[in-house]
Amino acid sequence: MSPRAAFWVALGSLLGSLSRHALQQWLPEATWSGLPLATLSVNVAGSLLIGWLAGRAMPPHPTLATLHRRHFAMTGFCGGFTTFSLFTLETLVLIETGAWSQAWLNLGLTTALALVAVALGFRMGRTGRKPE
Amino acid sequence: MISWLAVALGGAAGGALRYWVNGLVVQRTGEVFPWGTLLVNLSGCALMGALAVLAGTQGGLDKATMALLMAGFCGSYTTVSSFSLQTLMLFQQGEASQAVANIILSLFGCMATLWLGATGVRLLLSQTGAVL
Numbered sequence: 001m002s003p004r005a006a007f008w009v010a011l012g013s014l015l016g017s018l019s020r021h022a023l024q025q026w027l028p029e030a031t032w033s034g035l036p037l038a039t040l041s042v043n044v045a046g047s048l049l050i051g052w053l054a055g056r057a058m059p060p061h062p063t064l065a066t067l068h069r070r071h072f073a074m075t076g077f078c079g080g081f082t083t084f085s086l087f088t089l090e091t092l093v094l095i096e097t098g099a100w101s102q103a104w105l106n107l108g109l110t111t112a113l114a115l116v117a118v119a120l121g122f123r124m125g126r127t128g129r130k131p132e
Numbered sequence: 133m134i135s136w137l138a139v140a141l142g143g144a145a146g147g148a149l150r151y152w153v154n155g156l157v158v159q160r161t162g163e164v165f166p167w168g169t170l171l172v173n174l175s176g177c178a179l180m181g182a183l184a185v186l187a188g189t190q191g192g193l194d195k196a197t198m199a200l201l202m203a204g205f206c207g208s209y210t211t212v213s214s215f216s217l218q219t220l221m222l223f224q225q226g227e228a229s230q231a232v233a234n235i236i237l238s239l240f241g242c243m244a245t246l247w248l249g250a251t252g253v254r255l256l257l258s259q260t261g262a263v264l
Contacts, residue, residue: 115220
């Protein structure tokens with residue numbers, strides 16, 4: 001691991017984590033049908049963003065041509081912004097409180113929406129690029 | 133204010149460690165199946181489970197430590213965006229069964245490791261006679 005790559009990943013992760021924390025402070029108790037909305041939103045939004053970035057990173061006219069920009073934006077920011085551990089923790093807390101249907105809904109919705117978002121983002125990133 | 137600094141520090145460290153661990157795994161397993169992201173998410177969830185129990189323990193973790201380790205470190209170390217992007221790539225490469233395997237292993241594997249981390253700490257605490 002080059003120190004330079006680690007620096008860009010760490011910087012992106014720092015900003016991603018702060019953005020996630022900000023959203024969780026503003027929407028601390030926000031739920032929809034008992035689902036933890038803040039974590040669901042960051043995971044879906046982060047997936048949309050990484051999909052779009054991955055689409056833009058494709059040749060022939062990549063926006064993210066240099067490796068350190070991809071390290072910063074994708075591995076760093078999107079990786080730090082989204083979180084599997086808080087999502088899993090909140091799902092298990094739903095199970096422990098007996099809210100089984102909410103737990104399943106949280107698992108299913110997070111997975112389905114994150115996958116739809118990443119596919120949509122990827123398409124937008126690929127097709128939104130101006131031909132030259 | 134201190135909790136924001138803690139999230140930033142933990143987030144930067146978690147992201148850099150994710151990048152390092154993922155690189156180590158990819159060196160050994162190649163890039164087809166995303167073992168690196170899976171291992172990161174499984175291990176991060178185990179740590180999150182342990183920390184969640186400690187946070188709920190009297191005299192366990194103070195607010196700043198929780199922000200540093202849970203919202204910061206674990207939140208940033210684990211990732212949904214790489215998981216969704218890599219699952220999408222598996223689908224696009226025609227590896228639908230590997231994509232589905234990745235989803236199932238990630239979702240249920242992470243629930244299992246988070247539960248194991250939490251249960252392990254609960255057992256340790258009950259043996260050492262700490263107050264829950």
